[in-house]
Amino acid sequence: xxxxxxxxxxxxxxxxxxxxxxxxxxxxxxxxxxxxxxxxxxxxxxxxxxxxxxxxxxxxxxxxxxxxxxxxxxxxxxxxxxxxxxxxxxxxxxxxxxxxxxxxxxxxxxxxxxxxxxxxxxxxxxxxxxxxxxxxxxxxxxxxxxxxxxxxxxxxxxxxxxxxxxxxxxxxxxxxxxxxxxxxxxxxxxxxxxxxxxxxxxxxxxxxxxxxxxxxxxxxxxxxxxxxxxxxxxxxxxxxxxxxxxxxxxxxxxxxxxxxx
Amino acid sequence: xxxxxxxxxxxxxxxxxxxxxxxxxxxxxxxxxxxxxxxxxxxxxxxxxxxxxxxxxxxxxxxxxxxxxxxxxxxxxxxxxxxxxxxxxxxxxxxxxxxxxxxxxxxxxxxxxxxxxxxxxxxxxxxxxxxxxxxxxxxxxxxxxxxxxxxxxxxxxxxxxxxxxxxxxxxxxxxxxxxxxxxxxxxxxxxxxxxxxxxxxxxxxxxxxxxxxxxxxxxxxxxxxxxxxxxxxxxxxxxxxxxxxxxxxxxxxxxxxxxxxxxxxxxxxxxxxxxxxxxxxxx
Ligand SMILES: Nc1ncnc2c1ncn2[C@@H]1O[C@H](COP(=O)(O)OP(=O)(O)OP(=O)(O)O)[C@@H](O)[C@H]1O
Ligand SMILES: [Mg+2]
Numbered sequence: 001x002x003x004x005x006x007x008x009x010x011x012x013x014x015x016x017x018x019x020x021x022x023x024x025x026x027x028x029x030x031x032x033x034x035x036x037x038x039x040x041x042x043x044x045x046x047x048x049x050x051x052x053x054x055x056x057x058x059x060x061x062x063x064x065x066x067x068x069x070x071x072x073x074x075x076x077x078x079x080x081x082x083x084x085x086x087x088x089x090x091x092x093x094x095x096x097x098x099x100x101x102x103x104x105x106x107x108x109x110x111x112x113x114x115x116x117x118x119x120x121x122x123x124x125x126x127x128x129x130x131x132x133x134x135x136x137x138x139x140x141x142x143x144x145x146x147x148x149x150x151x152x153x154x155x156x157x158x159x160x161x162x163x164x165x166x167x168x169x170x171x172x173x174x175x176x177x178x179x180x181x182x183x184x185x186x187x188x189x190x191x192x193x194x195x196x197x198x199x200x201x202x203x204x205x206x207x208x209x210x211x212x213x214x215x216x217x218x219x220x221x222x223x224x225x226x227x228x229x230x231x232x233x234x235x236x237x238x239x240x241x242x243x244x245x246x247x248x249x250x251x252x253x254x255x256x257x258x259x260x261x
Numbered sequence: 262x263x264x265x266x267x268x269x270x271x272x273x274x275x276x277x278x279x280x281x282x283x284x285x286x287x288x289x290x291x292x293x294x295x296x297x298x299x300x301x302x303x304x305x306x307x308x309x310x311x312x313x314x315x316x317x318x319x320x321x322x323x324x325x326x327x328x329x330x331x332x333x334x335x336x337x338x339x340x341x342x343x344x345x346x347x348x349x350x351x352x353x354x355x356x357x358x359x360x361x362x363x364x365x366x367x368x369x370x371x372x373x374x375x376x377x378x379x380x381x382x383x384x385x386x387x388x389x390x391x392x393x394x395x396x397x398x399x400x401x402x403x404x405x406x407x408x409x410x411x412x413x414x415x416x417x418x419x420x421x422x423x424x425x426x427x428x429x430x431x432x433x434x435x436x437x438x439x440x441x442x443x444x445x446x447x448x449x450x451x452x453x454x455x456x457x458x459x460x461x462x463x464x465x466x467x468x469x470x471x472x473x474x475x476x477x478x479x480x481x482x483x484x485x486x487x488x489x490x491x492x493x494x495x496x497x498x499x500x501x502x503x504x505x506x507x508x509x510x511x512x513x514x515x516x517x518x519x520x521x522x523x524x525x526x527x528x529x530x531x532x533x534x535x536x537x538x539x540x541x542x543x544x
Contacts, residue, residue: 008363134361138374147375151361209356212315216349217359217372217419221341224377228370228384 007067007128015058015126019233020136021143022241027123029244034119036255040108043115051122060129067129068122076114083110138227147219262329263288264427264458265312269326272307272316281307283482285326289460294453296469297462298493299479300503305462308479309351309431312460314343331426345376348425352432354412357419358404365407365415366391366400372423386422394418394448410441417448428452430461466507470494470530478504494530509535 010016015023030050034043055064087106094102140150270285282304289295297305310316314333317324318340328335331346351357362368366387373383391397394414399407404415413433420428430449434442442465450472453459463469469476469490476493478486480502486493493499494507507530516522516539523542529535 010363132363134363134367134371137361209351209353210360212319212349212351213357213416214359215315215319215340216313216344218341218344218375218423221344221375223375225374226377226380226383227374228367228380228387230380 007125008132009060009063009129010132011059011130013057013059013130015054015060015130017232018130019231019237020127020131020139021233022237023127023131024136025241025244027127029248030123031120032248032251034116036251038254040112043112043119046119047115047122051119051126055126055129058126058130060126063129064122064125068118068125071121071125072114072118075117079114080107080110083107083113132229135227135229135231138225138229139231139233141225142227142231147225151214151219262332264291264293264331265289265460266329267311267326268328270311270328271325272311273323274307274320275322277322279482281482282311285482285484287477287484287487289458291458292456294459294461294472294474296473296476296490297460297479298464298466298469298476298504299462302481303479303503304482305479306351306431307482308477309349309429309460309462312427313347313349313429314338314340315349318343345423346425347427347429348420348423349429350413350416350420350431350433352435354409354416354436355405357416358412359419363403364401365396365404368404368415369419369422372419376423386424390418390422393451394421395444408441409437410444413437413441413445414448417445421452427458427460430459430463432462432464434463434465464505466494466505467509467531470507470509471532478502480504490530491527491534495528507531513538 030046034046037043052061052064055061058064084102084106087103087109089105092104094104094107096102137150141147265288267285267287270282270287271280272282273280285308297308299305307316310320311324311328312330314330314335316322317335324335330343333342333346335343359368359371362371369387369390370383373386378386391400394417396411396414396418399411399415404412407415417433433449434445437445446468449459449461453472461469461473471490473490475488476486476490477484478493478499485498485502486496494510499506509529509532513522513529513535517524521542522538526538526541529538
């Protein structure tokens with residue numbers, strides 16, 4: 001993998017060559033289905049029968065599974081412990097331990113929340129792994145999304161890896177001046193504190209300079225932007241997007257109808 | 262009419278009482294290379310921002326006097342007109358990366374995408390500028406995974422590809438190591454030789470002495486000297502204003518005290534002049 005400064009993994013695949021908007025629409029409609037669709041197992045099904053196969057088709061299966069597990073496992077463990085033990089109004093006790101008792105209502109709630117988050121995070125992960133950040137930006141602004149908005153979206157997608165890189169640099173500098181960052185957990189956490197100041201401050205100072213640099217490159221010039229990289233799109237994809245939009249609307253409609261009855 | 266004309270220019274940053282630039286008059290002809298020297302806070306960056314239109318369009322504040330750059334008057338035209346005529350490169354190379362591009366090649370094309378240049382022409386122009394700035398070997402790398410000097414050359418290329426009429430450089434090498442600085446200076450020198458109009462704030466006076474046509478010395482927002490490198494850098498009052506003098510001048514001053522410098526000869530500001538002086542005394 002080249003320098004890990006964005007999630008994007010440049011490979012040739014059917015998923016890579018989809019129009020960015022199609023992938024964005026897919027991400028949003030999967031999330032809407034997971035949150036508002038029927039059935040307890042729908043989100044898991046979406047994950048295993050839509051997202052995982054698509055990541056394999058996109059030749060990013062390994063990175064997809066790795067990253068989604070690494071991000072989500074700790075969260076899931078936490079959710080399950082908290083919700084199954086402390087879910088208010090749980091009555092059906094599965095097992096008891098000291099003063100705690102796990103209820104099946106709590107377990108179900110934790111499962112539902114966790115699988116929804118799984119779909120939400122991994123839908124975006126799939127988009128980011130297979131979409132060049134600047135194609136996304138150019139395609140959005142080509143469709144009339146204000147340039148500054150699409151810039152905010154794409155640069156935010158890159159900011160996390162950037163902050164990570166910067167954090168490593170600052171930590172290296174501090175370590176070379178004798179800050180002890182190894183050892184036990186408490187020592188490690190304590191050694192993170194001096195990182196916060198420089199990280200936040202240097203990021204703030206840079207905002208103005210970055211804005212100037214982008215302006216100097218004619219970023220807000222009111223002309224129609226062109227794109228170095230050809231952005232593919234087709235009739236078929238446009239139809240697909242409309243279908244996904246309709247499906248999302250129907251799902252939301254179904255949820256509203258349910259709550260009215 | 263000169264390409265850049267500043268008349269009686271005074272500028273206050275927002276909410277400040279003392280002016281960052283005061284009563285400044287300056288004319289720069291097409292093809293000229295003007296260097297700006299001055300201590301920290303003298304107003305070098307402020308002047309760079311004024312010439313590139315960021316004052317008053319990005320930094321608001323209070324601008325008095327008249328400004329005309331490549332025929333544009335900032336009170337009538339917006340920043341968009343400036344950025345098409347004046348290119349600005351500044352100190353921190355990292356902060357000049359757009360943050361949305363994956364390779365150096367795409368990074369350089371960013372400005373052209375924003376100008377709406379057609380992709381075929383875009384590629385031609387990017388290829389050309391990559392050659393001129395000697396970064397062929399970097400074109401597929403990530404702009405973040407470069408040394409400071411390489412990043413700064415990418416920043417320069419990204420501006421030059423937009424074909425500005427005037428290039429404004431605000432201490433482009435102050436955050437680079439000697440090798441990085443050398444690489445960047447080389448590109449700037451090439452541009453100057455091609456006849457580009459260049460305004461450059463820089464504290465490496467030895468370099469400036471050699472390549473600039475004229476030097477403007479600033480102190481506390483005021484012009485204290487404007488003239489050829491020899492006129493400005495040779496003048497004895499520079500150190501009072503916190504401006505470093507060329508190390509060749511320093512050597513010659515010591516030599517003069519020790520009776521080792523020809524008395525009628527003026528103080529040297531470049532290596533060549535320094536060598537000539539010593540040859541004369543030996544002869
Ligand atoms: N954004 C700002 N708001 C208010 N005052 C500013 C701002 N930027 C600069 N100044 C002030 O304007 C004056 C000139 O600053 P300027 O940055 O132009 O100096 P400089 O010659 O570029 O210095 P340096 O060598 O440190 O880059 C200084 O007194 C500075 O404090
Ligand atoms: Mg400055």
